[in-house]
Amino acid sequence: MREKEPSNHTDSPDRRFTLSKSHILRGRRNFEELFSSSSLLTSKEVNLRYRTYPNADKNVLVGFIAPKKIGNAVKRIRTKRLLREAYRLNQHIITELPEITEMGLHYVFMAKHANLTFDMAERSVTDLLKQLRSTLTSKPSPI
Template identity: 65%
Template sequence: MREKELSNLTGSGSHRFTLPKSHILSGRRNFEELFSGSSLIKNKDVNLRYATYPDAGRNLLVGFIAPKKIGNAVHRNRTKRLLREAYRLNQHIITDLPEFTDIGLHYAFLAKRTTLSFETVQSQVVELLTELRERVSANRSPL
């Protein structure tokens, strides 16, 4: 493998740009828990639902949702691919913070429409992750 290809696999600096299956939120019960007792951060085209748990064993898990009302399967799958890629490249905003090691955090990105460019999705995902980091950090700070 060429050196350039190796650097793409390992990422730049200390960030590793992978999204393993073990970090993906799945299962009906997990999504029901997320939607029943969660908070919402709204944005123009993408929303973020999140729930924190005091149990560190629940880890950081992320889901990607494109509801049926926004189009056929082709459009929904493309939208979820865009969301996954934008998150994969910017997950360090959340995962690199030390205060997230002793809590469980489940969150899901919800697309509101399908006619999105990657640049739009990426900028909104960064905004949502930054807001999530601020909210969770504020809730965890001692009074």
């Protein structure tokens, strides 16, 4: 029997790789606020739109969007599933940020096209999370 190769995501035993429903951005008002006044980070495959809230219970909420231009419902659901999984495995990059910056954070990953593979999604999500982290830690809290 072949021995299972160790995963590169589990280098720290205290990391949890779950994404609970309480961390998902929901509600029309939340999305409207996010799109009306937010900042944008881009990569080749995925956009990240985010908004910070000063001392808003220090929560991090994330959403995933696959616009209709991507294709039919099957393609959109698959794309959102890939984005969600890539985020779930790399959320440790950003989850401790509210304690450091003392601000709430809402953000949304938006796919740009349907030919998204898991490797492309994970690379884009990781890069965008690192950009977001460096952006938020380098500037003072807004508003």
